[in-house]
Amino acid sequence: MAEEHNNGHKWTMIVDVDKCTGCQACVVACHAENNVPVSSEDEVIRGRAMHWIRIERYWEGEYPDVKARFLPVFCQQCGNAPCEPVCPVYASYHSTQENINIQVYNRCVGTRYCGNNCPYRVRIFNYWAPRFDAPLEQQLNPDVTVRSPGVMEKCTFCIQRIRRGREQAKIEGRPLEDGEIVPACAQACPTDALIFGDKWDENSRVAQMVPSERQFKLLENLGTEPAVYYLKGGEAHVGE
């Protein structure tokens, strides 16, 4: 069922791959904002790196003509999310206000079906109790739950910032302005490669950038209807 254009918002992220340098500032910012624990080297080798946003790096060609391509991948907040119908306890559902995919930590029992069904593999499972070595536990964001072992988590488009922005606008009795809500990754990006906004607001940056010639969606043929648009034109190679 297509998302209905209601009184809510259609939060959308635009990733300008041509501008992304692969600096991973977004990754660090996300860890800091969302209380994502840092995985040890052993865990990463075992394939358990916990990143809500990650820079996928693909090498092309043979030395000395090697080219690297960067792709920031995070939860695409699919309109037709394959992770939602498979959760037996409704821990993963579609918000009709923000039109993104919500993960409810205290409802999750940890069957991990959603993680299997995500073609982007952006869903992270807490195999261990998240560890924050001192003094990092003093740095935790009080707006975001610290998860327990056995629950799934993923990028939420910094929903805590979205909610706070909406509350603030409501208290002040005015509509939300474009650019008022910025997720941590977009805020940290030095090249402005991540642009966030409400697609249903015609004046927003994202609404104006969406109909671009360079636009594509990740794994669009699967029909998941992601809320993330990637922009890439020509040959965006590093060091060229």
Added chain:
Amino acid sequence: MLESRATVGPYWERPLPDDEHLARQVEHGREELLMLDARPPAELNQLTLARMRQTGPRFWMAVAGLGVLTLAFFTAWAIQIVSGLGITGLNRSVMWGPYIANLIYFIGIGHAGTFISAALRLMRMDFRRPIARAAETITLFGLACAALFPIIHVGRIWKLFYMMPIPNQRELWPNFRSALFWDMMAITTYLIGSTLFMFVALIPDFAMARDHTTGWRRKVYGALSLGWRGTDAEWHRLEVVSNILSFVIIPVMFSVHTGVSWNLSMAIQPGWHSAIFGPFFVVGALYSGVAAVILVMIVIRKTMRYGYFMREEHFNAMGIFLLILTLSWIYFYFAEWITNWYGNLPMEKAIQAMLTGPLAPLFYLMLFCNIVVPLGTLWSRRVRTSLPAMFVIGILVQVGMYVERVLIVAGSLSRNELSFNWVNYTPHWPEVTVTVGTLAFLGLLYMVFTRFVPIIPVWEVYEGQAMQETRRVGRAVVSTRTEVH
């Protein structure tokens, strides 16, 4: 007990024909076929109950061995609950591994039980008579062990009751659109249905046990037999309820393993999203189930001295059944393989490349166990009636089918559309301990069960023997079967 002066005696005292040639044929028939070898039920009842009353030292050694492995299983599980699932080999791409493969495997081996007791009953196949309950017991305990695995593999066991539709003050209900919920419904239905079906058929045998035991055993069997006397009204109702339950439980049986396979095929994961998984898994379940029944038959026949009940003819029939299932399994697997191979879609090609590449030892082991060994041997009646050979074939089929499930579950997950996320899976000690321990647990439950509950449905054997006879046609003696219903 008065001596009978009647001229016609009970059905187990049929005299041999006078003609020596015919008499020899009748004797030969009695040696070969259980249905022709009617003996006094008094004797057979004692035979059935004999090993249930006495246990030798080897029984206790087996119990000890299986008990140790079971204990290891539960310890590993407890450690996993406390430490978190991190001690397993699962990772961010392969989130389902041997625990789900075990779930599929244990439910699978239970399907043969229902098929043998329900479907073969409706098809009026006599070879099912002595083995039906042994097969159903595998179903019962297989399901019980399988039901442990959703609990083992889940991240937060203490919140697992969220999956059950219990009214609560938050008015939250489980998601019926999830394949895991269908699974829960299907397994519950199947478990309850199988238990009812098995219990109903057990009532006359509990009555027999009640009549031939003393002391606490007598009281327990008396309670379990609900006061059964074997009146014609009681039998009539038993037959009808068995028919109803058989008719309903066969579609349920199909739906259970189809539902389990839909846990996989409802996902859009390449290698999983295949329409053929439903029937494929049902046939695979029957395949591993029948092989498991053969293994159990061999063990029971030896340890409980039921050589009278389980004869060459039964192993022969089960061997033919196994061969048919081998061919069916090959057909489905080949259909799946050639579809993926011919279509050349990149994701499916990647998975097949992995199966024939890094995972080749497991893949070819599976093909060897599931195709080469059964196809190469089960054609021969000599093999089918040789207990050591059938034991080996049964074990190999179990291995092959288990490997097949692991390859599908954990193998496919390690390959998906974004190749940055390809992570291979290696099992760690908890998975191995839990798998081996659960098999031991199943064996332990089974062993203890056979000492309390008559594992041969003797009333069905007597029913067959009472209704079957020999008849002379020309110079030969043939067996006849009477359709009573």
Added chain:
Amino acid sequence: MADFLLLGLFDNVETTADVIDEVRALGVQDEQMMVMSNVPYPARFFARKPARLWFLPFVLGGAALGALVAFFLTRVTTNIYPIEVGGQGLHPVPPTAIIYFEMVSLFSMLGAFASFLLQNRFPILTRRMYDERITDGYIGLEVRAPLAVAEQVVSVFEAHHARVIKREDAAAFKPQGIRHLLFWGAVGAGGLVAVLIPLLLTYDIVRIPWINKMDDTVVVGAQEGTRLAAPAESVPVQGPVFIAGEPATAPLPATDVSLQRGQMLYGTNCAMCHGMQGDKVGAEVGKYFPEIPQSLGARAAILSDQDLFRVIRLGKNRMPGLAENLSPGETWDIVNYVRGLGE
């Protein structure tokens, strides 16, 4: 006239059928006879009418109940709490069909089993005429007849070489009546109680402390205990105080006017807990707030003016912040007064 119950055990179907014919000829009705065996012989082997069966209403009733449960799970739960998932809509047909299939199957099987138990009146809790050798393969015939006929029936039994003959007064066997219904009623009541116990928990009527590893994280209790002191010289201790959202304020000089005002304000706002001399109020308050310092003056001596200002305005642990009650000027007055409190 007292009835007798007679039991005869015979070798095979033919003999038993013959006996039944002859007993019928003596005037005994079909309903007064019962055949018992260890294998199912159809009633027509003995020219008897098969028993009436009552399966259909139970099976259909079970199926209806199952459909009701499935309706609840698929339609009603999503109407109580509608949650959108993955573009499927609230009532998709294929999953609904599966749930209906499973529940209808389950409850029709339960209905058939319940009907089986009820028709047979299981469990039979009264004594019945029986012989153990029936499970050894002999066919038993139970006949209920008055005394005169009973003797004739016994002779028929003997004529057909019965293996066992039993005769007992029918009054020794009490009818089953509704005993089995009472039994299942008790089981049902027990089951109902067992089913209701989880509801006590899910409706929070009985609260038991349950495992919740969410409060196992580092977050819980991270801010409790002694507040970390800022590293030396990292926080300016001179000059104006900066509090987010407020203009910066600089300390006021400790003039007499300021001290007097400070004493008045202290008496109104602080003395109830800290005591007029900063020596902590009496035993009752002290019992509930053990962390109030015994000597405010001594504590204040180790803090800077800016720290005191912040503590009064923002609060500390359980001490409430008085930002809403006091203007910055008034706060500085209290700071000056507290500075003057002795050890």
